[in-house]
Amino acid sequence: MSSFLSYGKVNEFDQAKLESRHRRRRRIVIIGLSTIVLVAIVVAAVLGSASSSRDPGSKNGKDGRGTIAALTVCNETLYKETCYKSLANATNMGQMGFEDFFKLSIKVALDELSKASEYFSKNASVFSGVNDTMTVTALNNCGELMSLALDHLNSSLSSSSGSSVLDAVNDLRTWLSSAGTYQQTCIDGFQEIANGEKYKSGISENLKTSTELTSNSLAIITWISKVANSVKLRKLLANSDQEPEWLRPEDRKLMSDQGSDLKKKADFVVAKDGSSKYKRIMAALNDVPEKSKKRLIIYVKGGVYFENVRVEKLKWNVTIIGDGLNATIVSGSLNVIDGTPTYSTATFAVFGQGFVARDMGFLNTAGPSKHQAVALMSTADCSAFYRCHIDAFQDTLYTLSNRQFYRECNIYGTVDFIFGNSAVVLQNCNISPKKPIPGQQNTITAQGRMDPNQNTGISIQNCSIWPNGNLSGVETYLGRPWKNYSTTIFMQSNMESFINPSRWLPWIGTSGPDTIFYTEFQNYGAGSSTKNRVKWIGVKNISQKEANKFTVKPFLQGDKWIPNTVTYKSGL
Numbered sequence: 001m002s003s004f005l006s007y008g009k010v011n012e013f014d015q016a017k018l019e020s021r022h023r024r025r026r027r028i029v030i031i032g033l034s035t036i037v038l039v040a041i042v043v044a045a046v047l048g049s050a051s052s053s054r055d056p057g058s059k060n061g062k063d064g065r066g067t068i069a070a071l072t073v074c075n076e077t078l079y080k081e082t083c084y085k086s087l088a089n090a091t092n093m094g095q096m097g098f099e100d101f102f103k104l105s106i107k108v109a110l111d112e113l114s115k116a117s118e119y120f121s122k123n124a125s126v127f128s129g130v131n132d133t134m135t136v137t138a139l140n141n142c143g144e145l146m147s148l149a150l151d152h153l154n155s156s157l158s159s160s161s162g163s164s165v166l167d168a169v170n171d172l173r174t175w176l177s178s179a180g181t182y183q184q185t186c187i188d189g190f191q192e193i194a195n196g197e198k199y200k201s202g203i204s205e206n207l208k209t210s211t212e213l214t215s216n217s218l219a220i221i222t223w224i225s226k227v228a229n230s231v232k233l234r235k236l237l238a239n240s241d242q243e244p245e246w247l248r249p250e251d252r253k254l255m256s257d258q259g260s261d262l263k264k265k266a267d268f269v270v271a272k273d274g275s276s277k278y279k280r281i282m283a284a285l286n287d288v289p290e291k292s293k294k295r296l297i298i299y300v301k302g303g304v305y306f307e308n309v310r311v312e313k314l315k316w317n318v319t320i321i322g323d324g325l326n327a328t329i330v331s332g333s334l335n336v337i338d339g340t341p342t343y344s345t346a347t348f349a350v351f352g353q354g355f356v357a358r359d360m361g362f363l364n365t366a367g368p369s370k371h372q373a374v375a376l377m378s379t380a381d382c383s384a385f386y387r388c389h390i391d392a393f394q395d396t397l398y399t400l401s402n403r404q405f406y407r408e409c410n411i412y413g414t415v416d417f418i419f420g421n422s423a424v425v426l427q428n429c430n431i432s433p434k435k436p437i438p439g440q441q442n443t444i445t446a447q448g449r450m451d452p453n454q455n456t457g458i459s460i461q462n463c464s465i466w467p468n469g470n471l472s473g474v475e476t477y478l479g480r481p482w483k484n485y486s487t488t489i490f491m492q493s494n495m496e497s498f499i500n501p502s503r504w505l506p507w508i509g510t511s512g513p514d515t516i517f518y519t520e521f522q523n524y525g526a527g528s529s530t531k532n533r534v535k536w537i538g539v540k541n542i543s544q545k546e547a548n549k550f551t552v553k554p555f556l557q558g559d560k561w562i563p564n565t566v567t568y569k570s571g572l
Contacts, residue, residue, distance in 0.1 A: 067093065073101045076223040078451070079212035086213055098227075102220045103160045106176075109213035110153040113183075117146040119206040134193050134339045141343050142186040142203065148313065148351070148379065149182040153214070169225045170455075170557050174381065174423065176218040177454040178401035181421045183211045184450055185400065189341045192372070215451050222453040262321050262358075262565070263299045272303035281309050281320070281330065290314035300360070302327040308334065308347055311380070315352035322360040325389035325410065329361035335370035342395055346377035353402075355383040356563060364392035368414055368437045374398045378422070382561040385409055392417070393434065399424040399458070403556045407568055412468055416446035418458060419482060425459045425552050427568060432468040433476050433498075442471070443505055445479030447486040452515070457487030459550040462569070465495045465527070474498075477505040479518070481538075487517040489542075489550045492572070497526035503533045512536045521547040548572050 070093060074083035086108040087093075087101060096104070120127065120143055130136055152175040159168040159175075187204050190196030268284040269276040278284040284298050295317045302323040309330055311318055322328025332347030334340045348362045355378070366373035375392040376385075381402035388409045390397050396413035399420035406426045411418060414436035418426070433442040444465070447458045458479075467476070477500050479488050503520070506512050516538035520530055533539060552558035553570040562568055 069093075069096065069098060070101060073098055073105075073220050073223070074216075077216040077219040078453075079216055082209060082212045083216045086216070098220075098224055099160075099165050102165055102217065102224060103157070105213065105217040105220055106153060106157045106160060109179075109210060109217050110150065110157060112213050113146070113150055113153060113179075113210040116206050116210045117143075117150065119203070120146075123202075132193075132195075132339075134341060135190075135196070135199065137339075137344050138189040138193060138196070138341045139199075141189050141341060145182040145186045145343075149179040149214075151313065152176070152179040152182070156217070165221060166225060166228050169221060172221050173218065173225075173453075173455045174403055176214060176221065177421070177423075177451070177456055178379070178381075180211060180214045180218065180451055180454065181401045181448070181456075183207050183214065184448075185343060189343055192336055192341060215453070218451065218453045262297055262319070266297045266299035266321070268296070268298045269301070270298060270305075271301040272305060273301075276301070280307055281305055282307060285309070285311060285315060285318070288315050288318060290316075292316050292318075295319060295354075297321065300328050304329045304331055306331050308332045309349070311350045311352045311355055313351040317354040318352055319356040319358065320360060321358045324359050325361050325387055327361075328359065329363060329389070331363040331365060332375075333364060333366045333370075333373070335364070335366035335373035337370045338366075342372040342374060342398070343377075345372060345395075346374040346398060348376050350376075350378040350380045350383055353381045353383075354561070355380045356386070356566070357384075357388055358386045358565065359388070360385075361389035362391070363389075364396070366392070368393040368435075368440070371415075378402075378404055380404075384562055384566050386566040393436065395419060401456075403558075403561075405552065405556060405558055405562055405566070405568065407566055413444075414442050415440055416443050416480070416482070418444060419446040419448065420458075421448035421450070421454070421456050421483070423456050423556055425461060425550070425556055425558070426463060427461045427552070429460075429463045431460070431463050431465050433471065433474075434468045435471060435474060440474075441505065442474060442476040443480045444477070445488050446482040447479065447488045448482040449485040449487045450483040452485050454485070457489070457517070457550065457555075459555055460488075460490045461492055461551065463490075463493045465490075465493060465499065465525075467496065467498045471498050475500050478503050478520075480505040480507050481512045481516045481518075482507065484513045484515050485517070486512070489517075489519050489521065489547070490523055491521035491547055491550070493523050493528075494525040495523055495527035499527035501529070501532035503530065504536070504539060512538050514538055519547075544572065 070087045074080050077083045087104060090096060090104060127139055156172050156175045159171055165172060187200060190200035268278060270278040270281050270284050272279060281300055288296055291314055297319045300320060300322045330348050334345040336342055347364050362376040364373040364375040372395040373392050375396050376390050377398035377400055379400040379402060384405045386407050390409055391412040393413055394415040396417040397411055399422040401422050404422045404424040406429055408428050410430045412432050412434055414434055431444060436442060445458050449456045476498055478490055504518055514537040517540060518538055519540045519542050521542055548571055549555060551571045552568055559570050
């Protein structure tokens with residue numbers, strides 16, 4: 001298997017089908033909906049006046065306004081027919097506004113995904129005959145990913161049950177984006193298995209409706225928030241001064257301490273030499289209470305810890321601090337060639353929300369010939385990494401989903417070595433491509449946005465891009481589009497001359513999809529020139545105002561959750 005045709009490949013046939021489907025959607029017109037009526041309904045629905053003005057005696061509540069509202073929200077989705085069918089049985093349609101339809105859309109997505117998750121148990125007899133380790137692991141991964149997707153849909157449903165979904169719009173878009181990513185990641189896991197297609201097709205079909213319904217919920221909340229913003233009905237969460245629930249004042253005070261003080265306040269101490277209670281990081285994590293609202297600190301003394309670490313999804317608000325990025329190191333070597341799917345190769349994997357790592361090193365020592373081998377994977381919402389060393393070859397840093405921030409980290413790799421579908425900002429980091437195996441080309445990023453309404457992308461700001469060793473004869477690119485809406489920006493960064501002048505590499509063929517968003521802004525150094533950059537439609541020139549959208553405050557709502565102990569710049 002070619003290492004350059006890796007996970008989740010967007011092939012030409014799939015891309016052609018997607019483009020054809022998009023053309024068909026654009027031809028769908030909602031007959032009889034005038035502009036005046038639409039604007040009136042938009043304002044009335046967002047204000048919540050629609051429900052109070054209806055006649056409660058109308059048959060099944062399905063009067064004209066409710067029907068038009070349902071058609072209106074569905075017309076904003078990618079999967080309109082699925083949307084119409086999912087909302088058609090609402091018993092009180094005439095009393096529902098747009099926010100009500102959004103809440104209903106999450107509920108039907110949740111119900112459908114719950115049914116889809118039963119696919120694995122219903123086919124247990126088929127899967128029980130699987131005897132190769134990689135396929136078994138991929139199936140187990142799907143079970144975990146379905147659980148994560150259900151968690152995020154449940155969180156979305158809970159957060160939307162308050163007075164207005166607009167009060168939580170940033171969270172909702174993040175969690176719905178992640179729920180869709182988890183379902184696709186399950187499917188992608190079979191791409192790298194020799195006989196994976198015979199399982200992938202069935203799993204894809206099983207998840208088709210739940211994936212479409214999740215995408216529709218995301219489209220609806222994205223549209224509602226745009227409508228609300230355009231008529232200035234209320235401020236969005238990103239402009240609120242309210243502290244988030246996961247970072248209370250006492251946590252702010254705790255996290256403002258310097259590293260030495262944090263070590264003294266550690267709740268758990270790990271020492272490889274046996275001088276503390278715990279000799280292994282996982283042993284300390286196992287004793288961390290679940291869903292802790294109090295920030296808990298694990299101090300890991302210097303040494304190399306040969307273990308694969310998982311911060312499980314119920315281990316909230318954990319901080320792990322080491323003695324330095326080259327002093328406290330977690331090392332592993334799981335990889336695809338030896339039979340582990342990419343998702344499971346991570347030396348250090350983070351699932352629990354509010355995670356912080358500081359002064360730590362994360363390695364995957366499998367080597368370039370072993371292809372995909374992840375050093376660090378995070379899918380934890382509001383996770384931050386400060387002064388960390390992240391080192392492998394192909395697929396070094398897997399920013400799978402949710403909101404993530406990296407500051408003053410050293411990141412090394414070869415092919416697609418910063419990849420995933422999170423909303424992530426890397427700030428003041430050293431990003432250093434290494435020498436790959438002969439015949440390979442280096443690509444720094446492979447961003448996996450697959451839906452135009454997802455609020456994801458890779459933002460690299462004020463970083464240094466330099467070669468690790470002699471890369472003469474090795475072509476190095478800023479990135480390539482893993483999925484059709486791949487979104488990546490390099491800004492205000494120093495680039496050395498080894499970057500290929502064309503800047504971006506196609507995944508297949510000679511061009512990237514027209515729907516990608518790739519851009520560079522105010523970079524400098526010998527390798528920063530865009531004079532000979534590829535002429536793809538999706539490669540943009542942007543203004544300062546547009547670039548600012550990808551900074552910490554607007555892109556991550558980072559001013560709300562990044563702890564004081566992590567230095568950061570909120571804008572340009």
